[in-house]
Amino acid sequence: MYVRNCLEVWSLVSVLVALVASAEITPDLIRVESLADHCLVQAEQTRCSGFNFDREDERASFDLQTEVRITPDGSTYEVVGDDQPTGALIFENCTFVHFPERLLYSLEVTELDMRSCGIRHMRWDSFALGAEKLVILLLSDNLLEELNDKSFFGAGNLQFLFLNQNRIRSLDTDTFDGLQSLQYLNLIENQLEELPPRIFDDLKSLQTVLLAQNLLTTVAGDLFAYNPRIHSVSLHTNRLEDLQEYAFRVGQEHRLHSLDLSHNPRLTVLLLNLNASRLSVRNCSLDRVNLYGSVTEVDLSDNRVRELYFPASETLEYLVLRNNSLVQMASLTRVPRLRHLDVADNPQLAPLPEGWQTPELELLDLRSTGQQELPLAALQGMPQLRKLDISGNNLTDIDPTAFPLLSQLTHFYLHANNWNCFSLRTIMDMLIRPNGITYTVDAVDPDFPGEYIHGIACMYRQPEREPLGGYSSTETESGYSASVERESEPSEAEKLRKELQAVVQYFEAKFDKIMEALEQLNDRMSSIERLNHTIWNTVTLSV
Template sequence: MMGWLCLVLVLLLPASYQLATPSGNGQLRRLWLQDHCSAGICTNVEIGRSDYVILSQAPIPGLTMLTFINSSIAKIPHLLFDTFPDLQILRMENCSLETFEKPQFEGASNLMSLFLGHNRLKDIPKNIFLGADNLATLHLDSNQLKQLVNNSFHALKEVKHLSLADNQVEQLSPGVFGGMRKLQDLNLAGNRLEALPRGIFDRNLNLTKLNLARNRFTAFESELLKMQPLLTHLDISGNILQELTLNFSSLDVAVAHSCDLRRLTVYGVIRELDLHNNSLREMPHIPQAGNVSSLDLSHNPLGNLQGNPLRRFTSLLRLNLSATNAHELPEGVFKKQGHLQMLDISGNSIYSLKITIFDSLKELQYFYFQQNNWNCDFLQLLMSSFVKRRDISFMEDITAPELVDDYVDGIACWYESDKQSKKCESGGSDAAMELSVVRNEIKTFTELVEKKFVKVYRMLEEMKMKL
């Protein structure tokens, strides 16, 4: 740390600072970094776009990580990597960076990770990363980037993790990622992409994780990733994809929620599938459904799952059927799910079930069934003969007391219309039934409004970006 004592950062600033230079050729402010930095953490550092920055006297060896917090920095100091020759990690997030200056990364051969997220960068000049030959992680998320050209990432042959999320990128050149032969994790979420050029990933043979969420795709072609045998994680959520076909030999995780999906077909082996908040009225067609271990179908209008549509999903460990417009479930619907550990049927309108429906769920550990229209007598049976008997974890209800007849272990329920409510002994059961109907109507209306709100929010975000 004694090295900080000999480091002077000199900034050319307006004459109002009244600190004359020895040569008398202008006005200077001298900033001692030991007043702002400790153990590689620097706070309240200010560097303007027109400031001339000198990191001088002698290099400071041994410092491998430098982080700027609560700082206003419009550019990376030109001699930063000469001053810190051993620097491996540089974090300049939320620092108001506006531009790169050539040659920006001379002397940065030891730099391994560069985090420049949440700044104001508008473009990436060609060949700007020359010198950072060993960079493995680059985060440029939440900037104002609009276009990426073929030489934007020239010289970055060692990069494995690249994040360009939440920018304004509208198109990509076919060879923009061509030099990144070791690229494994690419995040393009939250941009304005409508399509990807053919062959864009043909040289990224090591790609394992790709995030294309929250763009403007209306179609997706698995053919774009035919050269990626190691791909395990694909996220295309938040796009408008009413029909979707995924064709991969194997995927660990596929995420396609909030896409307004009406129909989905999946070929090949897939382990985890997240499809919540879509418009599915039928189960996805998955010929090799026996390999699926996690399936999230919540907030889809699937209804009562007639015809035993889960019979091929024999390896499920987690199944989410929350808010799927179910009023009942067929008796044998879970007959093939002997390995199931988590089941969620909350947020539906289920009144009663045959208790034998759960007989095959020998491994169940978590069961979420709150926010339904449970009959109190059945609910007591469910709790005593299944949930408590097997020590299964569950979640209590949040339904207001004035809208229910009773609670069983924290789960709201109602009595038969011809029985007297335990809380309304003066014949209030009819009113309770009416309240139950009103509650269901309110819930259905709320879900509809939520879906419309998501669409309106997207439109407002797009208008905001244009403005």
């Protein structure tokens, strides 16, 4: 009996302690009965400042009073001092550790701006009263760490929700329940590590989701399966390692406008079944890419891509693969709608294969890809090509018979190569300048031993391959044949000697032409002198 009584007393004490503890944790409500001292009402906008509830043990409760005056006959009433906020309510230089209670109860507010208010805690009933007309809610740059179930219950007409720049670590599956009108959700720059599997299921009107600059590592499949209007998703600058194949698929017909997965350094493989207009996966660690479905624009620059597969490439129009580890592009030889292809800064890239067919291609960027020859066979499959960049390679010459193929270009960037001056002069005088093609010049180096022809650097040297048509016999007849050069690698001194020999031969040829022109001029002058002598011998002057 004594033991039982002791247990009952102990239980009662425990309950009392718990009640006392909870009483200590529950903040005191501080009533705010008027906005007159802190707010300025201007038309459809109210700006408030000076509210300071920066203690954990106090929370503001807005119990705004409306003074009503009854008419003398008692038939009706009128509101006295009706200056209550409508439209936008903006808090500046205010602090609310706890989101205030009953804030919207007696106000007709469509936009609530509480950015940078130091908010740390939100209750489940924060928007339960008076939030029916709320359309825009800005809670950016606060100190929120978690959002519980139905945190925005009661704001059924909310369309734009800004929660960026907080410290949110976790979300519940039902956090956004009831927001069926929500179109825009911004969670950028938080500390989210995972997303509950069906967190967006109740957001039937959702169009834009911004989840960039968090700590997410994975995205589950069918995350947006119940968002038929989804338009844009941003997940850049996270810690993504694994993406489920159908993570961003919304039915068979729906088409996502843009998906940004850039700046995820742990992402090594991209395997997606996706219908989207624009996909950006820049600056990750991708080495293999498999894209199924339909994508129009793809940017995979600044990765380590070696393998690339587009099983269904019929809709692909824009592809950027700059600064990767590509070796070949056999999977892109037949992309019927491709208009823009950028594979610059892939130093090990093999020449484009023959049989290339991209009839709509307008721009091809082969800058700094280790090319030694212009891929003329592949260019024949690009009848609409207008901009070609082959700068930063090791090209020395272009066969003049290819000039008709290149004359359709409007921009031809060929600087920073190893041009032979004989060939470059022909290119400039017979292709670039006559057709008005735009080009970029080299930066002038005063110590460069060669020459600049119309701003492009080159060296006078004998051709290492079969000499091109148009060279004189003096240029092609040298003491060293091309076959001998291929048999043994010449020394640096031998290369220099041959280059000097080529320069001398070039100027000798120029000098021979000048002497020939002078001889022709001398012959003409001699003929004129003989004619004058004959005329004066036959003319008689009479005075």
